[in-house]
Amino acid sequence: MPSPIDAPPHIDALLSRLHQQSLDQEAALKAPSAAARFVSSDLTDLTPTAAEVPFDALMRDKFIALDAAKCVFTYNLLRATGATTVVEAGTSFGVSTIYLALAVARNAAAMGKEGRVIGTEKEEGKAAEARRYWRECGSEVEGVIDLRLGDLLDTLKDGFAEVDCLLLDIWTPLALPTLKLVQPKMRKGAVVLADNTLTAAEGYKELLEYLRAPNSGFTNLTLPYDGGFEMSVYSPR
Template identity: 50%
Template sequence: MSFAAEPNPPSDALDVLTKSAIKAPAHVFDLLRRLHQLSLDQEFALKNDQTIQKWKKNTDLDAAQRKEFFDNLMRDKFIALTPDKSIFMYNLARASGALNIVECGTSYGVSTIYLALAVGQNAAQKGVAAGGAKVIATENEPSKAKQARKYWEEAGESVERYIELREGDLTKTLQADLPPIDFVLFDIWSPMVMPTLRILEPKLKPGAILLADNTAAPGNGYGEFLSHIRGDGAPYTDMTLPFQDGLEMAVYSPGSSTT
């Protein structure tokens, strides 16, 4: 999400989540609609919150004070990937046949549900047992992790069994026990993205897909990450997809010839 963008009326944003957009049991589909609505309502309120507008303009705050304000503000916020981006992500994960996905930034687990549906459906199609396919979810706010688990329990078997939630700072929780990775979602505070990619990169499979949210938002803080994946000789192909505030899609392509 970006505070700079004009808010969309929440009802419009949800229109894309039709029954033909994703394959999901009816109760999971209804759960996703409910959670997106909560997230969109929160974002709508945030964009019109005068406290935030004052905070944005207050140049007296130092970096630590700004971080504290931001962390407190976000502690109970979904900040879920928007429905259009979520649907695209689900279908990309399905089309690529991803079996092992890392989700950087889980919050209340909305995007995790899409990724777990995709992983589970890919596993079923390929005849892979549940243990061989999963979404590694990451969240450092305990109250969010607890509630995310409840939503996944409500979603049931087709979702819950494909999620492994690692609680705590992801730059620590992702240090060990990573499978070869097919797909990564970066939906986390942008300064965390490059340190996390450094941890994940040795485990990326050739052809692995990276998505990163809001790379075209004003002041997005993605500079180091974008330089890394777009640099001369970088082992990636990359495009900013034209969703609101951008959605970066990169494909890990080590050793690919340019001749």
């Protein structure tokens, strides 16, 4: 079966390896009787040993990457919409970022424009590891990524304009503040994607209420991927 993304074999192989590592880590995090999926709300369901570890320390070496199916959907959505500027809130080890960069690079080359994926990460160790994976991909991925290290509510204040897509894969209380920060720079027709909106519905409550409010300027659809994947199109009147 051909690859669902336009990527050279070495990137396909890298992505397969990283997704498997992420799935293995999620399975290890969960109690034996629980499902394989892990989100931050699962803290109360962790094994006793893991539950004693502070959340940031526990997650410091964990991928918890966006599911491969969601990444493929996002890649193809970006290709279809011609996105050339994407903001990723919650880059972590940079797995989903590779898909974003591939799509943006292809679009930018076809349109004769500059392409950029603006990533955010607060952990220096994760950022360094992400950069290593991007170097392994090559210049077509590494060359379009602008990774910003620190508090995303500071790093996303400026330095970009007319955003085509915002991907929210972060600690849920930060989702709405991040959207409000980026929204003034979103073009009409821009897309907001949020992961695990069914699994972590309570954490996303304020974000979803904002997106679905009358006259919000967004049209919304919850895609039936594992855990839920919210797609909201910005179409202000």
